Amino acid sequence: MDVIVRPTPELNGEIGALSSKNYTTRYLLVAALAEGTSTVNYPAHSEDSDAMRRCIADLGAVLTEDEEKIVITGFGRRPKDVKELNVGNAGAVLRFLMAIAALCPEVTFVNTYPDSLGKRPHDDLINALGQMGVEVEHREGRLPITIRGGVPKGGKIRVSGAVSSQYLSALLFLTPLLEEDSEIEVLDDLKSKVVVGQTLEVLEQAGIVVHASSDYMHFRVPGGQSYQAKTYTVQGDYPGSAAILAAAAVTKSNVKVHRLAEQSKQGERAVVDVLQMMDVPLTHQDGTVHIQGNGRLRPVEFDGDAATDAVLAMVAAAVFAEGTSRFYNVENLRYKECDRITDYLHELKKAGADVEERQAEIIVHGRPSGLEGGVEINAHYDHRVIMALTVVGLRCKKPLVIKDAHHVAKSYPQFFDHMITLGASIERVE
Ligand SMILES: O=C(O)C1=C[C@@H](OP(=O)(O)O)[C@@H](O)[C@H](O)C1
Ligand SMILES: C=C(OP(=O)(O)O)C(=O)O
Structure with missing residues (x-):
């Protein structure tokens, strides 16, 4: 299955987080x-x-x-x-x-x-x-x-x-x-x-x-x-929800994600703090993260090893920040479903992002005016690449086609349904 992600300025609604x-x-x-x-x-x-x-x-x-x-x-x-x-x-x-x-x-x-x-x-x-x-x-x-x-x-x-x-x-x-x-x-x-x-x-x-x-x-x-x-x-899953939260952060939004416990031992819980550091208007109370995004983001510096499975989603948000962000201590992203530094950045660049790689770092020069888009994205068999590029596609001028997007089911089979529920313009092509 491929998906076409079309420009989507607004997201609204509530979902329950997938299970961890x-x-x-x-x-x-x-x-x-x-x-x-x-x-x-x-x-x-x-x-x-x-x-x-x-x-x-x-x-x-x-x-x-x-x-x-x-x-x-x-x-x-x-x-x-x-x-x-x-x-x-x-x-x-x-x-x-x-x-x-x-x-x-x-x-x-x-x-x-x-x-x-x-x-x-x-x-x-x-x-x-x-x-x-x-x-x-x-x-x-x-x-x-x-x-x-x-x-x-x-x-x-x-x-x-x-x-x-x-x-x-x-x-x-x-x-x-x-x-x-x-x-x-x-x-x-x-x-x-x-x-x-x-x-x-x-x-x-x-x-x-x-x-x-x-x-x-x-x-x-x-x-x-x-x-x-x-x-x-089983508690709610922060790594998968990180992509939904990043999507809400880069759009004009009013999005609630339930079932995300404040006290969780999941390192990816840090996505909430990182988005807050990026000035995204949000609250986290009684297991619900509520984002009322305005699309404006400040750049951030973050030790990604603390939240390894949320780094790609945070990078996707940083693509639209007003300045340069740096995600460091992330070398082991190279040994996941694909090389999540070289392969991921290759796809981001195709979409028009200004990103640089180091052996253990991702540097993102934000483009708040949005990306050009209009290209085919290779999923590299990686659910987190697919979710992150979906976030990026919301703010591209022309649609992104994500090839082999069915690999999202490795961790989050209902991801596109959740995004569509929130109002994302996404079409499946079998
Ligand atoms: O122990 C686990 O369940 C996991 C550990 C992490 O891998 P690494 O320890 O290889 O970073 C994480 O990325 C993976 O999704 C799940
Ligand atoms: C890296 C991941 O999983 P695993 O290492 O279990 O394949 C992941 O879920 O992002």
Whole structure:
């Protein structure tokens, strides 16, 4: 599916935020790792969360589902002896399950997105699993990957956090189930540190004890633990909502997004503060962000690592700011569904934006008078590129055609419906 995004000066209305992708994948996983029956209320419905559902079912969890919840009877520390798993294009799901697959005799993760997830590196996790006595067959650290596990060892484990926090999260899900205690040391740096906070929060809710240093660089994980069966409720999703909020910020708007908890541990919550720093008129109260945009934005400087999945949406807003914005400490955007610096900026430039890249930075010289548009955008298989370019298209003089926009369903299948509800002029072309 392609979409045509036409100039849209005004947005009005209210929507409920989609459910959080990161919490859904985590709750489904800890429910599968418990032996009893857990309930996950308001799970996300998207390609990534479906990938986790499908894989835990393949590994032996029993799922029943209605409109509002999934009830899951887990497999505990004994997943089924499955030969193959397909995670689609879901990075976090792959990394978490690569660790859990260490409890199986032999599992192969297939490569169904060779031009997206198929290009992403997993070496740091492969290396850590190797230290635990798990044999991993791979193509230069990439899919397809075969894990030969059985009885992984605990003890001292070192993992680099320089590329992704998902490798560390994966080890934190696995190690409580081992016989021995584990000590995990994070090497180099830890990117997306805030997301590890979500992992620790969910582990604690599942009754797992982890001793973490305050900088999240050292962890002591007692072995022999069991995940408890619990009831979990998924909160609203800030990364996806960031695109809606950015859309409201660049237009004359009166938009409310509900179900966005002020106290959330999602780093992308910072989109609200960043838009405020950009002088966007907004309030955030009782879980509702209310934007009454006037289209005028001040430039901003922001450490993007604190809100990694909202950076593209913030950059889209900055494209129309009165001055130069800088998003720094964002190098690991290069290792996501596409290179979210080079590929994204290439598409923004095609639309007429004045943007520059550094190895770990995006610099945006705002054009408050709007962009020319009138071009075809390559989605690069990336839902966040699609959402951000939709925001930009609202303020282009000529329509933007976003090719292969169906990839938005990786995290936010109802994105275009929500935008159209708010009054965006968007046409689907099958
Ligand atoms: O742990 C997770 O669920 C995620 C961690 C982040 O990735 P990195 O740690 O690779 O930045 C984030 O971008 C991704 O969408 C989900
Ligand atoms: C990078 C993302 O996801 P993942 O790493 O799980 O593929 C994302 O949702 O933006």
